[in-house]
Amino acid sequence: MASNGHESIPDIVIGRLPIYLRALNRLAEEGQEITSSHELGQRLGISSAQIRKDLSHFGGFGKQGTGYQIGYLQEKLRKVLNIEQEWEVALVGIGDLGKAIAHYRGFGDRGFHIACLFDSDPDKVGQTVGDFTIQPLSDLPAAIESKNIRLAMVAVPAPYAQEVTDLLVKAGIKGILNYAPINLSVPAGVQVQYIDPVVGLQRMTFYLND
Amino acid sequence: MASNGHESIPDIVIGRLPIYLRALNRLAEEGQEITSSHELGQRLGISSAQIRKDLSHFGGFGKQGTGYQIGYLQEKLRKVLNIEQEWEVALVGIGDLGKAIAHYRGFGDRGFHIACLFDSDPDKVGQTVGDFTIQPLSDLPAAIESKNIRLAMVAVPAPYAQEVTDLLVKAGIKGILNYAPINLSVPAGVQVQYIDPVVGLQRMTFYLND
DNA sequence: AACTGTGAAGTTTTTCACAGCC
DNA sequence: GGCTGTGAAAAACTTCACAGTT
Numbered sequence: 358m359a360s361n362g363h364e365s366i367p368d369i370v371i372g373r374l375p376i377y378l379r380a381l382n383r384l385a386e387e388g389q390e391i392t393s394s395h396e397l398g399q400r401l402g403i404s405s406a407q408i409r410k411d412l413s414h415f416g417g418f419g420k421q422g423t424g425y426q427i428g429y430l431q432e433k434l435r436k437v438l439n440i441e442q443e444w445e446v447a448l449v450g451i452g453d454l455g456k457a458i459a460h461y462r463g464f465g466d467r468g469f470h471i472a473c474l475f476d477s478d479p480d481k482v483g484q485t486v487g488d489f490t491i492q493p494l495s496d497l498p499a500a501i502e503s504k505n506i507r508l509a510m511v512a513v514p515a516p517y518a519q520e521v522t523d524l525l526v527k528a529g530i531k532g533i534l535n536y537a538p539i540n541l542s543v544p545a546g547v548q549v550q551y552i553d554p555v556v557g558l559q560r561m562t563f564y565l566n567d
Numbered sequence: 568m569a570s571n572g573h574e575s576i577p578d579i580v581i582g583r584l585p586i587y588l589r590a591l592n593r594l595a596e597e598g599q600e601i602t603s604s605h606e607l608g609q610r611l612g613i614s615s616a617q618i619r620k621d622l623s624h625f626g627g628f629g630k631q632g633t634g635y636q637i638g639y640l641q642e643k644l645r646k647v648l649n650i651e652q653e654w655e656v657a658l659v660g661i662g663d664l665g666k667a668i669a670h671y672r673g674f675g676d677r678g679f680h681i682a683c684l685f686d687s688d689p690d691k692v693g694q695t696v697g698d699f700t701i702q703p704l705s706d707l708p709a710a711i712e713s714k715n716i717r718l719a720m721v722a723v724p725a726p727y728a729q730e731v732t733d734l735l736v737k738a739g740i741k742g743i744l745n746y747a748p749i750n751l752s753v754p755a756g757v758q759v760q761y762i763d764p765v766v767g768l769q770r771m772t773f774y775l776n777d
Numbered sequence: 778a779a780c781t782g783t784g785a786a787g788t789t790t791t792t793c794a795c796a797g798c799c
Numbered sequence: 800g801g802c803t804g805t806g807a808a809a810a811a812c813t814t815c816a817c818a819g820t821t
Contacts, residue, residue: 363773363774367789367790369789369790370790371770371773371774372766372770374769374770374773375763375765375766375769375770376750376766378769379748379749379750379763379766380750383749383750393801393802393803394802394803395801395802400750400752401750402750404791404792405802405803406791406792406793406794407790407791407792409802409803409804409805410790410791410792410804410805412803412804413803413804413805417803417804418803419802419803419804420798420799420802420803421797421798421799421801421802421803421804422798422799422800422801422802422803423798423799423801423802423803424801424802424803425803437773438769438770438772438773439772439773439775439777440769440772444768444772446768453666453667453670453671454667454671456663456667457663457664457666457667458764460663461663461664463748463765464764464765464768467748467765467769468765468768468769468772469765469768507775508768508771508772508775510764531771531775532768532771532772532774532775534764534767534768534771538589538673538677539589539593540586540589540590540593540610540611540612542610548771548774550767550768550770550771551767552762552764552767553585553589554668554674554720554744554762555585555673555674555677555678555679556582556585556586556589557744557760557761557762558654558656558674558678558679558718558742558744558760559584559585559588559648559650559677559678560581560582560584560585560760561718561741561742561744561758561760562648562649562650562654562678562718562742563573563581563584563647563648563649564573564581564742564758565649565717565718565741565742567649577811577812579811579812580812603779603780603781604780604781605779605780614813614814615780616813616814616815616816617812617813617814619780619781619782619783620782620783620812620813620814622781622782623781623782623783627781627782628781629780629781629782630780630781630820630821631779631780631781631782631819631820631821632778632779632780632781632819632820632821633779633780633781633820633821634779634780634781635780635781
């Protein structure tokens, strides 16, 4: 995907690490302290060999004969994924979806903090959602630069998503989580991830006969 | 993935079809009538050969020398994905997220219709959201059976997601779109797709140095 | 001239299977 | 006995490159 010293590690492996971490969080909550590639694989529907191979890219995190210390592995994966310190995230588009995102408590636990909110609607600007006040898009460049924010979520209607993206990129954003059902074009060095529930649904209906 | 007469088509191909369809919708909106694997690939960051190969699994949709008729290809992809007729979907969990999902207009255009809402909170039961009244979980089995619903979205807090899933599966649901940040276990023949924004963010931070 | 559809080649990803360790 | 880490083998996936069509 991007090129910054991680050349040799397949992106597909990186994509699985957050899944492993999520499962480990769960196991830890259940009070378990040790797990194995087999147990993890069983829970995730992934082969144990694949889990061992994936983890082996980053060093030996387990103990032969024993398995993996959950707390230790969580810590190591957080380090690999670069979420040891919390990341600040900008959110653009404070409609129903944006509000739900702003209220969602699941980000904080897992390395992310929504740091500022933007909307183009003058009626919304100045309103507060959670701890923050909605700012106009004209404040975006300055706010992102002054807080040194590198990640953003886009929750505007599809027709505006590309222009918002261009604005974010110009402001220095390096990663965009896009909720609009549209493919974004970004320059090299900027990453995009997509959240489109309909894609998930359509993928399932293929297998439903009738 | 599942086994029902589609044995030979790789799941990874199925996963790309909704992306192609989304891009075609966009092109159609822009008023374009014909496209090529090259143009589509350029927009999506996918090689033209891959697009042609993917589509070739289902027959020849294009014309040599010309490209693909957009309307025709949309129609064919909708047929392949089994979204020619609209699917009814149940939504469980009507918190902030569930409400945002219920209000989201992007489902209808693309083959899905939210047909009933459920929540376990007695204070929410009876409230209306959009066109529907929130029903208690005890109504779920009967409602799903009588309306012959096969798909559901789960938007409850993580600790309840597995039990809700079990209830849905028992009621005959065959595909679940899970918004809770937890891996669900389901019997063979039931599919699950995950929506977890944090996974997308964590995947990006890996590549951000610092 | 431009583009599709497709075998064949090339590359990546997954699984196997086992040595080494607890 | 049970488990990891890992080369080697197998499988899956992507790209190449071109014959065939408009």
